[in-house]
Amino acid sequence: xxxxxxxxxxxxxxxxxxxxxxxxxxxxxxxxxxxxxxxxxxxxxxxxxxxxxxxxxxxxxxxxxxxxxxxxxxxxxxxxxxxxxxxxxxxxxxxxxxxxxxxxxxxxxxxxxxxxxxxxxxxxxxxxxxxxxxxxxxxxxxxxxxxxxxxxxxxxxxxxxxxxxxxxxxxxxxxxxxxxxxxxxxxxxxxxxxxxxxxxxxxxxxxxxxxxxxxxxxxxxxxxxxxxxxxxxxxxxxxxxxxxxxxxxxxxxxxxx
Amino acid sequence: xxxxxxxxxxxxxxxxxxxxxxxxxxxxxxxxxxxxxxxxxxxxxxxxxxxxxxxxxxxxxxxxxxxxx
Numbered sequence: 459x460x461x462x463x464x465x466x467x468x469x470x471x472x473x474x475x476x477x478x479x480x481x482x483x484x485x486x487x488x489x490x491x492x493x494x495x496x497x498x499x500x501x502x503x504x505x506x507x508x509x510x511x512x513x514x515x516x517x518x519x520x521x522x523x524x525x526x527x528x529x530x531x532x533x534x535x536x537x538x539x540x541x542x543x544x545x546x547x548x549x550x551x552x553x554x555x556x557x558x559x560x561x562x563x564x565x566x567x568x569x570x571x572x573x574x575x576x577x578x579x580x581x582x583x584x585x586x587x588x589x590x591x592x593x594x595x596x597x598x599x600x601x602x603x604x605x606x607x608x609x610x611x612x613x614x615x616x617x618x619x620x621x622x623x624x625x626x627x628x629x630x631x632x633x634x635x636x637x638x639x640x641x642x643x644x645x646x647x648x649x650x651x652x653x654x655x656x657x658x659x660x661x662x663x664x665x666x667x668x669x670x671x672x673x674x675x676x677x678x679x680x681x682x683x684x685x686x687x688x689x690x691x692x693x694x695x696x697x698x699x700x701x702x703x704x705x706x707x708x709x710x711x712x713x714x715x
Numbered sequence: 716x717x718x719x720x721x722x723x724x725x726x727x728x729x730x731x732x733x734x735x736x737x738x739x740x741x742x743x744x745x746x747x748x749x750x751x752x753x754x755x756x757x758x759x760x761x762x763x764x765x766x767x768x769x770x771x772x773x774x775x776x777x778x779x780x781x782x783x784x
Binding site: 664667668669671673699702703706 | 717718719720721722723777
């Protein structure tokens with residue numbers, strides 16, 4: 459007997475329970491809700507959550523946008539690990555029960571939605587933009603700052619950050635000391651300090667040379683382990699510590715200031 | 716004082732104290748080095764006190780900050 463494409467596809471479906479630990483803002487507690495879904499090999503956790511919201515429980519709050527790992531909106535803890543829901547394939551979790559929780563490294567607003575206000579405040583604190591001594595130069599179209607491949611390679615690995623906040627959620631220091639600036643902001647410092655067009659290294663290093671800045675990092679490395687874009691914030695932080703020490707003992711490269 | 720100055724103190728004492736203790740142990744049989752060994756012993760003591768003070772500051776003063784609720 460011939461098997462149609464749809465029949466074959468349905469055979470590949472698997473029943474999965476999605477257990478959502480929803481944050482109740484009134485009682486400030488996490489409450490579990492279980493939903494049964496039929497997942498296929500292309501199903502992502504975000505896809506299933508959207509399906510639940512559309513068909514089973516419209517009150518479920520989730521944040522998402524691009525559904526393809528670019529916007530960094532759908533960060534959540536899936537089966538105990540901070541991940542992007544849109545990039546997490548249900549079958550790849552290899553379990554019949556998927557447990558979804560909100561990120562705890564950020565204040566939780568409702569269900570799976572976190573408040574990123576503090577996160578972006580910390581990001582802004584470290585001046586994540588190109589600083590020039592002559593700022594007017596930035597707006598002149600006749601001035602060109604060319605870069606060699608080598609110069610580009612110095613900051614490119616740190617520029618892939620999509621600000622999803624997973625590194626901050628995974629960081630044990632942020633979770634015990636909310637004043638710590640966090641791995642995302644520190645990786646951003648490295649990204650701009652290494653840019654050959656930038657002249658703000660002195661200001662940025664001064665901003666992070668504090669207890670809750672670069673020295674707050676205990677080098678657990680969890681930030682790098684969970685980054686969905688392969689940015690290595692833990693490495694960036696150790697390199698920043700070295701930069702600060704080098705400037706203290708050897709002095710600075712004046713062309714970058 | 717910038718935090719990097721305290722970090723330098725931490726690193727110097729963290730590495731320096733064990734190195735000095737090793738030197739003291741190795742030079743133990745040489746009685747002629749008594750004066751130098753006493754000076755090194757003094758340095759080791761200062762290093763240990765500084766490392767302890769930095770640790771106390773780290774744990775009991777900075778560590779008092781409350782985690783996010």
